[in-house]
Amino acid sequence: MQKEKILDIQRFIDESKFSLFQLMIFLISFLVILFDGFDTASIGYIAPSLLKEWGIAKPDLAPVLSAALAGLAVGGMMIGPIADRLGRKFLLCFTVLLFGVVSFISATSSSLSELVMWRFLTGLGLGAAMPLAVTLANEFAPTRRRGVLTSAMFTGFPLGAALGGLISAWMIPQWGWRSVLEFGGAFPIGLAVLMLFFLPESVRHMVMRGAAPERIRVVLLKISSSLGEASQFVLGEKVRVVADNDHGKTGIALVLSRSYIVASVSLWMSYGMGIVIFYALINWMPILLKDIGLAPKNALLITSLFPLGGVGAIVFGFLMDRFNANRVLMIGYVITAILIYMIGQSVGNLTWLVVMVFLGGTIMNTTQSSMPALAANFYPTAGRATGVSWMMAVGRIGAVIAPFLVAELQRRHFNFEQIFTVLAIPGLIAALGLFIKNSSHLESDHIGRQAIPVHVNTKIPIR
Secondary structure (H helix, E strand, O other), rough: OOOOOOEHHHHHHHOOOOOOOOOOOOOOHHHHHHHEEEEEHHHHHHHHHHHHHOOOHHHHHHHHHHHHHHHHHHHHEEEEEEHHHOOOHHHHHHHHHHHOOOHHHOOOOHHHHHHHHHHHHHHHHHHHHHHHHHHHHHHHOOOOHHHHHHHHHHHHHHHHHHHHHHHHHHHHHHHHHHHHHHHHHHHHHHHHHHHHHHHOOOHHHHHHOOOOOHHHHHHHHOOHHOOOOOOOOOOOOOEEEHHHHHHHOOOOHHHHHHOOOOHHHHHHHHHHHHHHHHHHHHHHHHHHHHHHOOOHHHHHHHHHHHHEEEEEEEHHHHHHHHOOOOHHHHHHHHHHHHHHHHHHHOOOOOOHHHHHHHHHHHHHHHHHHHHHHHHHOOOOOOHHHHHHHHHHHHHHHHHHHEEEEHHHHHHOOHHHHHHHHHHHHHHHHHHHHHHHHHOOOOOOOOOOOEEEEEEEOOOOOOO
């Protein structure tokens, strides 16, 4: 490698020892997603306090529960195409700063409508930051560890959501619900400043956009000193055959191209249905558990068990690196549907309820947390940020629907058991989406195989 003038970026990353520099990138990305999970889930934990302080009815909570989620969708759809053109680092720093500042300000809200506005703006930053963090970390990962590392990083989201429950149960009785939003805003502000100084730009993006070789060398030397005298760099992505009229496309044009559209829509459907389950439960479970007789503090603690199980995404990442990733997650969603249904059957048995919430959360969040890794490794560099961000953004439509869905079920007087029966159905729809994706792209059998689009002339007749 010392004498090479032309260097394959992915080969260099794969053959180099995993460095402290790469570990730092993953830890920073992990923290971004951790704070994202905390802030996104925090509104569900403070919801009972809002009902009491502002004297509003439970269905009136739907707009404030959905406001940040709508912002998430808008932010995610906007940021991907921009990041595929301008890069990852500075946009990520800005979006983390944005959701930190606005979350802090939202603690000053004096009315429901004011809180709705601030939560929407918080969502803009949240929706943009998460896919950027996933994309950047993925582009510094060695192929053999990509699924494990990306999935491990994304465990920050359910851990952050679970941390929100534990901290809320401690802070709200002492300092009120506003302290939770202040806590969730202060730390991202500090992290954004650190990121500005220590986080690098993606070398893969720099190569794709024709950046100066010296800029690329500076970053690669932090991974390994075995770089040698290389002064020209290429992307090492395997070949995926695409239609000739899709060749050379980037960003949203690639994601929606003839060669990718079926798989893209399938990813959106699967991720969106998982989001319906997650946000319906994380936002409404404290209230639903209180309605069946649990003390408010116990309801918060039990709810915090649901996202905590997402740390199992590391196991799924390991499986996705070795087996068909689509099928691994498809099975996960089917098991999720069964366990969500079983939560509804646990009324009257506290021990069984706690076990089912934890198991349901473990499988559901493990599966959902693995979806960004699946998307990040399905799309090539030219459309990766857009592919990941659009999957998460379009999927957030499910997050907007979820609070209104449960509110409508309550308005129709569905009981605890019936609500959880309805919420099991999206798990089966998510599994169907991955079945369709797997059928349309049989070559993408596991995370370790990533491809670039190579065109074929579709006008040549088959003889």
